[in-house]
């Protein structure tokens with residue numbers, strides 16, 4: 627049975643949820659997946675950092691009410707978050723990057739990923755910054771160091787989208803997609819339809835763990851723009867940067883816009899899309915659209931997301947599922963680790979044959 631030592635960078639909603647899963651699910655994973663996870667280090671800007679080569683007790687980590695610098699009280703702990711030292715020196719096989727998404731330059735998460743990959747550690751991340759802004763560099767660095775860079779949770783949290791489209795739609799000739807790619811804004815629009823005001827709805831999305839550290843990214847469309855870049859580059863072979871994608875969010879929609887749409891048997895949805903034109907160029911956009919109720923995306927409510935892939939051979943293929951949420955996103959990290967495990971066990975089997 628394999629044990630993967632992991633280092634958690636960022637200990638907010640998502641990595642804490644992963645620790646919760648580790649505390650309760652390791653026996654199931656041992657039985658069903660052939661591995662267990664052992665947390666050997668954690669670093670968080672607010673809490674500090676801790677390294678324990680034999681492993682930290684996940685229950686203690688999630689149970690304790692740590693205050694600022696609180697990891698300093700633990701054996702092997704410090705009140706400071708020295709990410710570079712932790713990432714480079716912790717005896718981890720996998721670094722789990724779940725700090726905040728910086729939509730401008732992806733930092734400091736891009737550096738976290740570089741340090742990990744350069745020191746021969748796999749990276750799994752839910753952070754959209756490094757994927758949208760530095761995926762090709764980080765994939766090349768991973769390959770050069772014989773490790774993997776995996777990021778399923780960067781689009782639609784735990785709902786399989788990136789790997790699903792790459793692997794199971796291979797050959798179907800995907801030439802575009804459109805979807806609801808942000809849980810917070812979809813939740814907010816739904817709450818506004820029920821009569822709640824915009825600010826209260828955003829606050830609820832924050833409390834439920836859907837929103838970004840700065841929810842402006844959710845409501846102004848910047849988060850969807852990163853996801854459009856990720857999907858377009860990954861699935862359409864584009865080389866888009868965020869500035870190439872036109873972007874308008876939902877903050878300008880008033881309660882009367884929402885009511886008028888309902889009277890017209892329609893709903894506002896924030897739609898991210900990209901498509902390849904006749905000239906081969908991929909064009910992406912993010913904008914609120916008023917969809918008739920019979921449109922498949924009009925029925926997608928709350929933090930649920932959906933994306934329809936346009937394919938030449940199959941027509942439209944739609945995937946729907948959770949788009950945000952702590953446990954849902956922690957599941958995406960697990961799915962990345964499963965992918966790493968599957969590849970490494972099949973490589974070992976090939977060598978033995």
Ligand SMILES: NC(=O)c1ccc[n+]([C@@H]2O[C@H](COP(=O)([O-])OP(=O)(O)OC[C@H]3O[C@@H](n4cnc5c(N)ncnc54)[C@H](O)[C@@H]3O)[C@@H](O)[C@H]2O)c1
Nearest residue numbers: 636637638639640670671724725726727752753950951955
């Ligand atoms: N929550 C979701 O539903 C969801 C879904 C998909 C992707 N994501 C992405 O996953 C990441 C984590 O999300 P979250 O909900 O856990 O966010 P969060 O704000 O709850 O947690 C982020 C944590 O990172 C820490 N942090 C910030 N900068 C740091 C640094 N430089 N070094 C070390 N720690 C640092 C913060 O102290 C905080 O504890 C984000 O990039 C987010 O965009 C979140």
Ligand SMILES: N[C@@H](CCO)C(=O)O
Nearest residue numbers: 808809810837838950
């Ligand atoms: N804040 C994001 C998290 C998932 O990327 C959302 O609401 O969709």
